[in-house]
Amino acid sequence: MSVWFKNDASPQLLEDALAIAADFLERAGQIGDRVEAGEFLVNKIQFMISQGQRNKLLLANRAIAAFQRYRQAQTIELSLVS
Numbered sequence: 001m002s003v004w005f006k007n008d009a010s011p012q013l014l015e016d017a018l019a020i021a022a023d024f025l026e027r028a029g030q031i032g033d034r035v036e037a038g039e040f041l042v043n044k045i046q047f048m049i050s051q052g053q054r055n056k057l058l059l060a061n062r063a064i065a066a067f068q069r070y071r072q073a074q075t076i077e078l079s080l081v082s
Contacts, residue, residue, distance in 0.1 A: 013056055014042070014045055014049060017045045018041055018045055020060035021060040022037070022038065022041060024060070030068065030071060040066075040070060041067060044062070044066050045059050048063075
């Protein structure tokens with residue numbers, strides 16, 4: 001880890017960003033498996049926090065976009081297998 005980016009973010013930052021992202025995806029009907037979605041979002045948000053990002057809306061929006069790309073890739077993969 002870089003000296004410039006210490007993991008000094010409060011746990012509240014992760015919790016807030018996760019709540020925003022999960023709420024949006026839930027309302028949009030894009031969450032199939034809650035456990036899988038939760039793990040994905042937590043991993044993405046934690047990674048961005050470790051890189052120094054501290055804006056909860058930016059964290060949530062980027063996690064949402066990453067999850068949507070992930071789900072789209074799964075859909076394409078399943079259609080190719082069928």
